[in-house]
Amino acid sequence: MKNMHWLILSICLLYIHPTKSLLPPDDSSCSNQCFHQLPSECPSPENPCRCRQLTNCQKAAVCCNVNRFTLKEGLACGNITAASQIQSLHIRNASFDSFNLSANQNVWRNLRYMTITDGHIKKIDGEFAKQNSISCLNLSSNHINSIEDRALNTLFNLSFLDLSHNNLTDVPSFRKDHTIFLDISNNMYLNCSILTNTLQSHPEIAFVNENQTFCYPTKDLDFGWFQSQATLAFSQVKAKYELEKNCHQNCSCKTVSVNLAPGKMAMFEVEMNCANMSFLNLPVPLPDNTVSLDVSNNNITSIKELSEPSYQNLRSFIADNNKISSVQPLEGTKFISHFNTLSLQRNKFKFLETYVLDNIQFERNFNQRKLRLGYNTLQCDCNTMKLKVWLLSKLSHIPDYNHIKCDNLNVRIIDLDASKMCQSPQDWTDYIYYIITAEVLLLVGLIAKVSYDYWVFKTAGYLPWPANRMPRLPCDWLCE
Template identity: 60%
Template sequence: MLYIYTIVYCLLIAPALSLLPDDDSSCYHRCFHQHAEACPPPGSLCRCRQLPNCKRAAVCCDVNKFTLTEGLGCGNISSDGLVEALHIRNATLDVLNITHPVWRRLRFMTITDGQIKQVVGEFAKHTIVSCLNLSSNGIQKFEPRSLVNLFNLSYLDLSNNNLTDVPRFKMEGAVTLDISQNPSMLCSSVKDILSRPEISFNNENSTTCSSAKTFQWFNSTEFLAISQLKLLHELEKNCFGKCTCEPYRLDMVMGKSPTFAVEVNCSGVKFENKLTSLPTPLPPRTVLLDISNNNITSLKELSDPSYQYLTYLYADNNQISSIQPLEGTAFMNNFESLSLRNNNIKTIETYLLSNIKFYRTAEPRHIKLGLNKLHCDCQTAMEFKVWLLTKIHRVPDYNEIVCENINAKVVELDQTKLCQGDQDWTDYIYYIITAEVLLLVGLIAKVSYDYWVFKTAGYLPWPASKMPKLPCDWLCE
């Protein structure tokens, strides 16, 4: 039995053991990284050395442009491929030139805790680097094609630098990216990365970007977390139909994370098949909706709960026939701008407009109703015209609201012409009532005068003396 075990060991187990690396497995995790204790002694003339406990690995420390070149030579770190993992600590370089032939044969390349302003050059084609760690160096800029040839790249660590943009790297394949602690990183650059679903982020919770200069999203320098930026990306990707959904502004409340308000553009200029109704549901916190140039006939969808934050509605050039659906909606309490130009509105419910508190919001409210042809009558002249004249500064296009049945602008309507029949009848009633009151007053005065004459002179004046006696006269006698 022992003989059989010996044969099995010699034929199977021993060869397998001989293939196992003799280095410390702790050397390689995701990337090759060594602590300061692994550096050459402070007095060593050669600032690079290969590590005895890590197979085909080396470390360089406290180098500049010249001592790095010397260290690679005296440390026997060359382009022959014998060293596949290299960690350079505390390098002080104005520029890091990555065209060096040594880098081409590395699988793990780590340069950390240094002072490097810029990365120049371009990794050579067929460079096999799979993990590149350039964190904590203060790097401000990469040349455009520096990393594009790293086709084996699976992990890229650019954290703790001063980058404003994510440098270009391989266009296909999964890559784990760490860009945390880059205070000047612009969201516009990070947003481009989010369009690649195979890219994942390391240290996502501590990764933020500056909202300044990002597609004119926000006029601020507030920082957005990657989670918020992902929401923006999902917002654009899952927008209603052919509409476009974009952030409109950044809302900041003390003690809370910034949130963004949304703008939805469904203008029919871009559509072959125009909308016939308002889009529902709207994305969360939508404050602006543009549905101009469509075939929408009603505003009834404004009562949908997803419209609760809406404050700007632009619905010009549609077929909307009434503003009645606005009544009782949250929009009427919150809106700052409502534009219904060039629709099919024939009647304006003045009572609805009269309930608007124009100074309730932070910004002055405005309503546009121009190019609608109303059916003008006495009510239009007496109610809507009067309202319009008192709110001219809130209705910028008041001069373009015209009548359908007569050739006139609403603000120029003449009440005496439109309300002529009703006004004359009312005047006659007033005249009759006035005459009756006067006659009653005269009659009372005459009776009082006759009574006074009768009591003082003993006779009745004319015509009371000529009137026949009535059955009730005995009451007076």
């Protein structure tokens, strides 16, 4: 809104500047924008001369209801010639298949304000003479379909150009080596790519009536896959341009689609590319509604920024060839629950936390979800068998599973043998079990033998062999 106020103020200053005014001087009754006269100022219908000089405005004239022939006759009979030095001219309700600017050059040469409105003109062709003084040109409300490329190129003093309320599909060519105020509102067939290219190529152009300027988005140049009969306001096109121009730290931003809802501003989906930037950390914050981020070939060590609010809409994250060592920061993020692509190839993983990977849902509804972990070499041990089991159950979603290997064994994770990886701990455990079992059996046998000997001694009065061959011990009296 502040920019709009500044723009309006700037236009007003141009209008009242004593040397660069867009309005005829000396008479307040002529102080309409770019010299615009009401139909009441036209010659009367009974007057055969369709042009007349105005008595209330200095060096000003008006022509009404003219065609190719009656315009030429009217200029002559109204004494609107080079000698009269008319500076302000309004042509109303002109009917031309093609309005040739090269005609009547002797009159156009002296003009500072030229207005042609409310007519039926299909095309503007020809060109103004190089020695002209036109600073304000108003061609609004004429149903113009096209303006020839060279038609306006000789307007060296042009400050205001009004092309509103026509049927233009393009912004015509004109000299843009200084600030020019352009009103191209209410041309309902404008292509958004045209406005975008104009913003990129000519930042010195100040657009007037932005809220009434609309265009059709295109599939290939503007908004990705989006294409419909709905139109975009210029303010939305400008927001897209500013977003791409001011991307984070020299990254490149590209709008890939736009979501339109009645009564709401367009919501752009953004792809951001920050590859090969020597980043040490992930960029923060991301532009609003960023859905894809590529930070490949940097020096990033952690992905903890994925929990930042600006990452909440991210669906594709590519961080290949970095120094990331853990997937643990993925736990609890929105990204892990709705991503489409996660690529962490060629990083510094030594372990992959399976308790985090288990949180990734790969049901049938997520057939497009892809996870790339290839070209990482892990330190493998018996615990790595959990990762192997997880990989084998998700092969269709992990295209590069063949390239996840063990650094210490030079073997693929999916080829690990549990009997070899977990052999040593399992053998020692078995030996301990055997020893404990043997000790229990010996203890039970000893108790049984002692009990048997005691029973024989009590019933038969003697000790069975080998108890009667054993020497007496000092503690034997306890048993007697």
